[in-house]
Amino acid sequence: MHNAQQAGASAAIVYDDTFEPLIIMSKPLGHSDPGIPAVFVSQKTGIVMQKFLTSGRVTVQIIQVRQAMAALSQCTWTAS
Numbered sequence: 001m002h003n004a005q006q007a008g009a010s011a012a013i014v015y016d017d018t019f020e021p022l023i024i025m026s027k028p029l030g031h032s033d034p035g036i037p038a039v040f041v042s043q044k045t046g047i048v049m050q051k052f053l054t055s056g057r058v059t060v061q062i063i064q065v066r067q068a069m070a071a072l073s074q075c076t077w078t079a080s
Helices: 002-006 043-052 065-073
Strands: 012-015 038-041
Touching: 012 043, 038 043
Parallel strands: 012 038
Antiparallel strands: none
């Protein structure tokens, strides 16, 4: 978090570098709390998110699963 914060990030998404059950993100003892919000996701989720990144400004919205499912149910899907 410190590096992201020092680089001017307003938030951080950290993903696990190992394929394993999701663990709890923590900071080393004695380090101060980060000044930006952060979320820890699985390796698979992180890799998928990287594929969607483009250069320039990226906006991410974190919502509850229930809200995401409701939004998806309103989409029109077509096969190509």
